[in-house]
Amino acid sequence: MSKQLALVIDLNVCVGCHACVTSCKEWNTSGSAGALPDERPYGKDPSGTFFNRVQTFEIGEFPNVETVHFPKSCLHCEDPPCVPVCPTGASYKREEDGIVLVDYDKCIGCEYCAWACPYGAREIDTRQKVMKKCTLCVDRIYDQELPVSERKPACVLACPTSARLFGDIQDPDSEVSVAIREEGGYQLMPEWGTNPANHYLPRRKQRITIHEDELIRADSPLKKEGVHPHGPVKDVTLDDVTSW
Amino acid sequence: MNPAFSVIFLTTLIGTGQGLFIAVVFGQPYSGSGISNYGLVATILAFAFLAAGLLASFFHLGRPERAWRAVTKWRTSWLSREVIVLPIAMILVLIYAVVQWIPGLVDGKIMNTIGLVGVFVMLVLFFCTAMIYACVKFLQEWATPWTIINYTVLGTASGFVLATALSAILDVERLGDFRSLAIAFTVIGLITRLFSFHRNNRIKYRSSIQTAVGIKHRKITQRSMGHTGGSFNTRAFFHHCSDTLISNLRLTVIIIVFVIPVAMLILYGLFPREEILWAAFVVQFIGLLAERWLFFAQANHPQNLYYQTVS
Ligand code: SF4
Ligand code: SF4
Numbered sequence: 001m002s003k004q005l006a007l008v009i010d011l012n013v014c015v016g017c018h019a020c021v022t023s024c025k026e027w028n029t030s031g032s033a034g035a036l037p038d039e040r041p042y043g044k045d046p047s048g049t050f051f052n053r054v055q056t057f058e059i060g061e062f063p064n065v066e067t068v069h070f071p072k073s074c075l076h077c078e079d080p081p082c083v084p085v086c087p088t089g090a091s092y093k094r095e096e097d098g099i100v101l102v103d104y105d106k107c108i109g110c111e112y113c114a115w116a117c118p119y120g121a122r123e124i125d126t127r128q129k130v131m132k133k134c135t136l137c138v139d140r141i142y143d144q145e146l147p148v149s150e151r152k153p154a155c156v157l158a159c160p161t162s163a164r165l166f167g168d169i170q171d172p173d174s175e176v177s178v179a180i181r182e183e184g185g186y187q188l189m190p191e192w193g194t195n196p197a198n199h200y201l202p203r204r205k206q207r208i209t210i211h212e213d214e215l216i217r218a219d220s221p222l223k224k225e226g227v228h229p230h231g232p233v234k235d236v237t238l239d240d241v242t243s244w
Numbered sequence: 245m246n247p248a249f250s251v252i253f254l255t256t257l258i259g260t261g262q263g264l265f266i267a268v269v270f271g272q273p274y275s276g277s278g279i280s281n282y283g284l285v286a287t288i289l290a291f292a293f294l295a296a297g298l299l300a301s302f303f304h305l306g307r308p309e310r311a312w313r314a315v316t317k318w319r320t321s322w323l324s325r326e327v328i329v330l331p332i333a334m335i336l337v338l339i340y341a342v343v344q345w346i347p348g349l350v351d352g353k354i355m356n357t358i359g360l361v362g363v364f365v366m367l368v369l370f371f372c373t374a375m376i377y378a379c380v381k382f383l384q385e386w387a388t389p390w391t392i393i394n395y396t397v398l399g400t401a402s403g404f405v406l407a408t409a410l411s412a413i414l415d416v417e418r419l420g421d422f423r424s425l426a427i428a429f430t431v432i433g434l435i436t437r438l439f440s441f442h443r444n445n446r447i448k449y450r451s452s453i454q455t456a457v458g459i460k461h462r463k464i465t466q467r468s469m470g471h472t473g474g475s476f477n478t479r480a481f482f483h484h485c486s487d488t489l490i491s492n493l494r495l496t497v498i499i500i501v502f503v504i505p506v507a508m509l510i511l512y513g514l515f516p517r518e519e520i521l522w523a524a525f526v527v528q529f530i531g532l533l534a535e536r537w538l539f540f541a542q543a544n545h546p547q548n549l550y551y552q553t554v555s
Contacts (some may be wrong), residue, residue, distance in 0.1 A: 003549070018470075021470070031370075031543060033442070040463075045473060046470075046472075046473035046474065047473045047474045047475055048473065049475075050471070050475070053469070053470035053471065054470050055466065055468055055469050055470045055550060056466070056467040056470075057453075057457055057462045057464055057465065057466055057467060058464070058467050059457070059459055059463070059464055059467045060351050060461055060463055060468075061463055067467070068348070068457070068459065070457055072470075072550060081318075081380075081381075081382075084317075084320035084321060085321050085322070085323065085379070086317060086321060086379070087313075087314035087315075087317050087321045087323040087324035087327060088310070088313040088314050088317060088324075089313075089316050089317045090313075094334045103468065106307065106310070106313055107306075107307065107308020107310075108307045108311055108313060108314055109305055109307045110304060110305055110306075110309045110314070110323065111304075111306075111480065112321075112323050112376070114476070114480065115245070115545070116380050117547070118382045118451065118543075118545075118546045119545060119546075119547060119550070120481065120547025120548075120550055120551070122345075123475060123476040123477065124306065124476050124480075126476075128306075129306025129307050129535040130306060130307065158332070162496070175419070187456045187458070188455070188456060188457070188458055189382075189455050189546065190449050190455070191408055191450045191451060191455055192382050192434055192451075192546075194379065200458055202458070
């Protein structure tokens with residue numbers, strides 16, 4: 001398997017601040033592909049094209065309730081259903097790094113790929129009339145002009161809690177692979193066989209199990225700390241054998 | 245899904261055109277000697293329907309000027325295949341019209357061959373159109389052979405009803421056969437559509453909010469979809485109509501696509517007035533527009549799971 005770049009999003013850490021949303025919008029509206037339009041941004045019924053959204057879900061019922069912030073963007077599926085349906089070849093998956101992209105010069109805006117994405121990751125650009133979606137900042141991660149530490153998607157750099165990891169999930173030693181393996185990374189809607197490259201890390205609680213007998217010292221403290229109530233013991237006791 | 249009128253018109257118009265052409269070709273052997281006006285007029289009309297459908301499809305595209313690019317990915321995309329087969333079908337219809345227009349250009353055998361090839365291409369076109377929807381496996385209402393059956397049968401039925409009406413003014417000899425076939429196809433359509441309604445009523449959805457966010461809990465409530473304004477996701481995938489409207493519409497569709505046209509076709513036997521046949525066609529066609537609207541509206545896209553609550 002060749003390289004597959006992906007994001008790993010840690011739901012245990014995400015605080016739902018939308019920094020990734022705004023940095024994504026900022027980066028991608030300033031690129032050579034043209035602006036990501038907003039319609040009536042300050043009007044009554046604003047609308048806009050975004051590549052990334054942070055949603056909020058409530059798990060359980062009060063008082064046993066937990067809020068989960070859930071960033072959602074294109075998952076760069078390893079078996080993307082949105083690609084084969086495209087009649088023009090505008091939607092494609094790159095061989096070299098597994099990024100799923102749209103060629104904005106070929107797209108006819110038929111929206112078929114958006115129908116064929118179960119995650120709703122694609123949005124039509126209402127001005128350019130072509131399909132757009134997360135590019136994993138392909139115009140940034142290979143930019144030789146940037147310091148190596150900044151050759152990452154804008155959302156990853158912006159995240160104040162480091163909830164977003166970026167890397168090659170096919171490389172078993174990468175940060176993302178280790179996180180998926182060791183922190184229980186999972187895919188969304190596995191039932192459709194899309195094999196999303198982006199993974200999510202679940203909520204994790206740190207718990208240790210303490211049994212009651214562990215709260216009471218089993219060996220006698222008297223041996224060390226005081227005079228034995230029955231005077232010195234002459235014979236060897238079991239404690240002498242085991243307690244060191 | 246939120247039904248797009250361009251696609252509704254595309255699929256219904258070409259469906260009728262395809263059905264009409266099939267009717268013309270199967271009517272031809274009855275003509276006995278020579279070629280009738282009827283065949284030519286009906287063939288041209290079939291072409292007009294296909295062309296109107298093609299025109300409607302352009303309104304669906306954001307960038308219609310690049311539409312030619314859609315022929316390139318025929319290896320993987322049913323949409324691309326449809327884009328290729330539709331013009332081929334139109335060319336065959338045109339050829340069929342020309343050979344009827346200029347009598348003696350080709351002999352009857354060749355003409356019949358062209359006709360049969362045309363019929364075959366029409367069936368392929370029904371298949372391609374329906375597969376665009378049936379191949380999207382997580383749109384569970386669409387991902388079924390019923391989609392293909394219904395597209396084919398409903399288009400054919402509508403074409404035969406139109407052929408019946410046409411034959412009433414141009415060629416009464418064929419009328420009886422067309423009328424019986426129109427009734428037959430409409431009744432078959434009723435049966436297959438009822439089956440698909442029945443199936444879609446009982447779909448067990450494989451995706452749920454639990455699989456969508458990957459959290460195992462019985463009660464997961466969305467508190468925010470991430471934006472208060474609308475977006476492509478809130479516009480394109482849901483019809484925003486009430487359940488009552490949908491179920492009323494379903495009843496309406498059953499009545500005006502199937503019951504009324506069949507009643508009118510039968511009524512024509514008692515009162516042979518051609519207006520009845522034209523009315524049957526128009527009523528059924530309007531019903532088919534509603535049927536197609538319903539076909540789209542009833543498809544539940546799993547992405548809607550992420551867009552339940554604004555904030
Ligand atoms: S998340 Fe949707 S758009 Fe992205 S690769 Fe998967 S199917 Fe395609
Ligand atoms: S909208 Fe563009 S990218 Fe999507 S299927 Fe149509 S042509 Fe392909």
